[in-house]
Amino acid sequence: MAVCRVQRMVLCGLKQDRKKILDILQQMNCFEPAKLMENTVFPKESQERTLSQLEQMKRDAKDSLVILNQHNQEDSGLKAGLCGKITFSPKERKELQANREKLLFVTREIIERQREYEKKQEQLEAIKDKLEAITPWLALSVPMREAKTRYTKVVLGSLPEQWSVERLYEVLQQEDRILCEPVIISQDKQKTYIAFVLFREQEEALKKRFKPLGMLPPAIDCLDYPLKAKEKWEKEYKVIKIRRKELRAEFESYEKYRKALEWFYDDCAARIEKYHLVQELSQSEQTFFLQGYILKNQIEQLRQQLAPYDVVMELNDIKPQEEAPVVLTNNSFSSSFKGVVEAFGLPGYHSLDPTTIMSFFYVFLFGLMLSDAAYGALIVIACGWLLLKYKKMQSSLKQSIQLFFWCGWSTLIWGMLFGGYYGDLITVVSRTFFGTEVEIPALWFVPLNNPMKLLMYSMLFGVIHLFTGLFLKGYELIRKGEIKAAILDVGLWFILLSGLLVLLLPSEIFSSIAGTHFEFPEWLNQLGLYGSIASAAGIFLFAGRHSKNWGVRLALGAYDLYNITGWLSDVLSYSRLLALGLATGVIAQVVNQMGSMLGNSIWGVLLFIIVFIIGHSLNLAINLLGAYVHTNRLQYVEFFGKFYEGGGKVFQPFGYHTKYVHAAGDNGE
Amino acid sequence: MGTVYALLGAAVAVFLAGAGSAYGVGVAGQAAAGVVSEQPEQFAKVLILELLPGTQGIYGLLVGFITLSKVGLLGGGTVEVSVTTGLLILAACLPIGIVGLISGKEQGKTAAASIGIVAKRPEQFGKAMLFPAMVETYAILALLISILSVSSI
Numbered sequence: 001m002a003v004c005r006v007q008r009m010v011l012c013g014l015k016q017d018r019k020k021i022l023d024i025l026q027q028m029n030c031f032e033p034a035k036l037m038e039n040t041v042f043p044k045e046s047q048e049r050t051l052s053q054l055e056q057m058k059r060d061a062k063d064s065l066v067i068l069n070q071h072n073q074e075d076s077g078l079k080a081g082l083c084g085k086i087t088f089s090p091k092e093r094k095e096l097q098a099n100r101e102k103l104l105f106v107t108r109e110i111i112e113r114q115r116e117y118e119k120k121q122e123q124l125e126a127i128k129d130k131l132e133a134i135t136p137w138l139a140l141s142v143p144m145r146e147a148k149t150r151y152t153k154v155v156l157g158s159l160p161e162q163w164s165v166e167r168l169y170e171v172l173q174q175e176d177r178i179l180c181e182p183v184i185i186s187q188d189k190q191k192t193y194i195a196f197v198l199f200r201e202q203e204e205a206l207k208k209r210f211k212p213l214g215m216l217p218p219a220i221d222c223l224d225y226p227l228k229a230k231e232k233w234e235k236e237y238k239v240i241k242i243r244r245k246e247l248r249a250e251f252e253s254y255e256k257y258r259k260a261l262e263w264f265y266d267d268c269a270a271r272i273e274k275y276h277l278v279q280e281l282s283q284s285e286q287t288f289f290l291q292g293y294i295l296k297n298q299i300e301q302l303r304q305q306l307a308p309y310d311v312v313m314e315l316n317d318i319k320p321q322e323e324a325p326v327v328l329t330n331n332s333f334s335s336s337f338k339g340v341v342e343a344f345g346l347p348g349y350h351s352l353d354p355t356t357i358m359s360f361f362y363v364f365l366f367g368l369m370l371s372d373a374a375y376g377a378l379i380v381i382a383c384g385w386l387l388l389k390y391k392k393m394q395s396s397l398k399q400s401i402q403l404f405f406w407c408g409w410s411t412l413i414w415g416m417l418f419g420g421y422y423g424d425l426i427t428v429v430s431r432t433f434f435g436t437e438v439e440i441p442a443l444w445f446v447p448l449n450n451p452m453k454l455l456m457y458s459m460l461f462g463v464i465h466l467f468t469g470l471f472l473k474g475y476e477l478i479r480k481g482e483i484k485a486a487i488l489d490v491g492l493w494f495i496l497l498s499g500l501l502v503l504l505l506p507s508e509i510f511s512s513i514a515g516t517h518f519e520f521p522e523w524l525n526q527l528g529l530y531g532s533i534a535s536a537a538g539i540f541l542f543a544g545r546h547s548k549n550w551g552v553r554l555a556l557g558a559y560d561l562y563n564i565t566g567w568l569s570d571v572l573s574y575s576r577l578l579a580l581g582l583a584t585g586v587i588a589q590v591v592n593q594m595g596s597m598l599g600n601s602i603w604g605v606l607l608f609i610i611v612f613i614i615g616h617s618l619n620l621a622i623n624l625l626g627a628y629v630h631t632n633r634l635q636y637v638e639f640f641g642k643f644y645e646g647g648g649k650v651f652q653p654f655g656y657h658t659k660y661v662h663a664a665g666d667n668g669e
Numbered sequence: 670m671g672t673v674y675a676l677l678g679a680a681v682a683v684f685l686a687g688a689g690s691a692y693g694v695g696v697a698g699q700a701a702a703g704v705v706s707e708q709p710e711q712f713a714k715v716l717i718l719e720l721l722p723g724t725q726g727i728y729g730l731l732v733g734f735i736t737l738s739k740v741g742l743l744g745g746g747t748v749e750v751s752v753t754t755g756l757l758i759l760a761a762c763l764p765i766g767i768v769g770l771i772s773g774k775e776q777g778k779t780a781a782a783s784i785g786i787v788a789k790r791p792e793q794f795g796k797a798m799l800f801p802a803m804v805e806t807y808a809i810l811a812l813l814i815s816i817l818s819v820s821s822i
Contacts, residue, residue: 343795633802
């Protein structure tokens, strides 16, 4: 509901208690260190060495976890997110803390094994390549290199295409005949592998003659007979493979350290955070100073915890112009929508937290856009089941599932109001398969039969939403004591817009669009007319009041009046409520229609079931996305645009920011 | 003849808007594939962004469907449609067809750019989602006029 109050805190303690005090602060997770004042008197203590050691350990822990994942195919990110973090009992924690050395050793071992594994892998690849390259030469009955007598020699080479011995002789017997006996060792579709037996001095001539024809030396070179070489390599291959298998088994045996390693990673991260803070502390010979922001509601508890130590705490309120880090508190319903506000940007420390008001509109608009009772029920059931089954899931994931849970309820209700249950499923099924037409009547009206009506209501909801935004702006200005601004910037606009609405509603144009006629008493019409003229004049004169030059001031005023078109387009923007609502229903109807094409037969039922499952899941997915995106848009652009600025700094407390393991005393929230 | 015009209108709505969406989703999909190759963990976010330009095709389908049921091609018994009515329906289908085509295409480009945001700063997803949604406003306005005209003819 609000931005939490924080206070500036300066704490001075004895150096001998430093570790214990910092541990308490880290545990309480309620203090953000910040540089509140310059200090040149006391030096800082560099912790570079410890930090780089810890960073290295953290990296090693991370690497070894990645390696374990790679070999043992551990659960995917989503499942891990659902299951949440691991919890250790205090006793287990103590044991782990005592075993840090051992864990460090384990990470090193795992990384070493991985290096060996990768090397073996490379070797296997290399041998595979060699075996492939030697296959065409297997029939060669001399060693591949150095096969020669005193006068003769064997030259090996491959030629593209398929060659016969005759064709080889033809080439050899062209002018400057080369005395040579070619032996075809093997052939495949693209290549012929040949051994030429010839006099040593004619080797160059042979190479010269066949080079233009594309002769290449063998891709592999070995001293031995090809067959023998192959045997040798195959043996090597087997040995390496066995070793690789052993390594794999070892990785599997390391699996039992997984949880401990995860703890180790988080532990390193927490210690790094602590040493970063220590590095920032101002320290004298005997004391240290700590400065930053602290949550106001935690101060008492901190005092109690720090009672045994000699410390001096100085607390100050945040000044009105000062920015401070922001953390939001909300009731359990609205806090599911915190993510939506955070995605836009947190409010400033002194501003209003829009989460609560926005959350009601969010649910309302989302349901209106999706508006199908069956889809709503599906979402509620699915999200409800996830929430019950995985109680410990990560908080950000939990937040979004809760958000959809509430939106599902709203979708269910809107669907009942508009009579949409998988579109017109019940009507189609009863007509096609049972011969009678059953219809569930809409509790309110069917949008497809009367789109104008829904359009009018969409815009009405829009006007309410936008006026709420305008009111919030006024409220905030009044809260800050800027009464004048509240009257001139908000009050005048409110009068102008309401006046215009009063003028618009009874007009011809409106009644022809809406199909209903409004009749206001004469005094109201007069009030609307003069009210809007007066407020327009007011805006013209006062909107640019910060400018001293009257010409500029009036120009700014006129420009501000031009914002009326902005309001018009903002209201029109809510027509997406109609468009998206219709889209869900119409596509669902198309799906049902397609399913019922084969009529009442076994094939008809089968087709219906298949089309039903595929079609409605697609429709649900697409429209869920649409409703989510456009609800966000209406909040961010139209609603927030009226009053909200964002730009707050996130409160980043000094604490245990763990990835895998619940910090001690943390119950998962 | 009137029915032919009306059907032509439905076809224009479906195929122009559908083509726009296909193009938009395609462009965004290429960008998304590029991001996923480097950062597979961003898959869900970029998928959402990729699908944003897909709505124009749905709007076209919507208008096409309303048109078909208007001239009675879906319910079985065809209603006699005069040439004037047919042409009116055709004209009513034009906004979503043409705006769907262009906005689908442009929204695709914006979505691709937003996918770029997610690649570099995944935490800014909320803002990244807004830019393509802005383009879609105009498709929604066109859809509105198309629906209102078709259903009031």
